[in-house]
Amino acid sequence: MPVGSMSSVCLCAARARFGADGAPDRGAGAPRRIGRVADVRLTEFRALMQAQFGPLRAPSVAHDHVFSALDGRTVDQALAAGEDPKRVWSAVCDDFDVPDALRYGHPD
Numbered sequence: 001m002p003v004g005s006m007s008s009v010c011l012c013a014a015r016a017r018f019g020a021d022g023a024p025d026r027g028a029g030a031p032r033r034i035g036r037v038a039d040v041r042l043t044e045f046r047a048l049m050q051a052q053f054g055p056l057r058a059p060s061v062a063h064d065h066v067f068s069a070l071d072g073r074t075v076d077q078a079l080a081a082g083e084d085p086k087r088v089w090s091a092v093c094d095d096f097d098v099p100d101a102l103r104y105g106h107p108d
Helices: 006-017 033-053 057-064 075-080 085-096
Strands: none
Touching (some): 033 057, 033 075, 033 085, 057 075, 075 085
């Protein structure tokens, strides 16, 4: 599975709701909307990356830049491993001196 592809992130989200055999994970007891919240947060994260770095550079930063705050992983690797997008965004902000206007999300 390529680490830099969006499908790897989506695949990990699917595995969180389904077992390795593809059957729904009924034992977790978590409501399905939790998956939606994670998707929305990931979508917001990607939008913030594009706002900071632009649509061409953001995927490159996510795929290539290694963050010590993420245990030596890239953004894509950390998200694929299930890391909280808020923690990943915080690491990006710290390494790249993201202005406060974007650090705390898009202004409404």
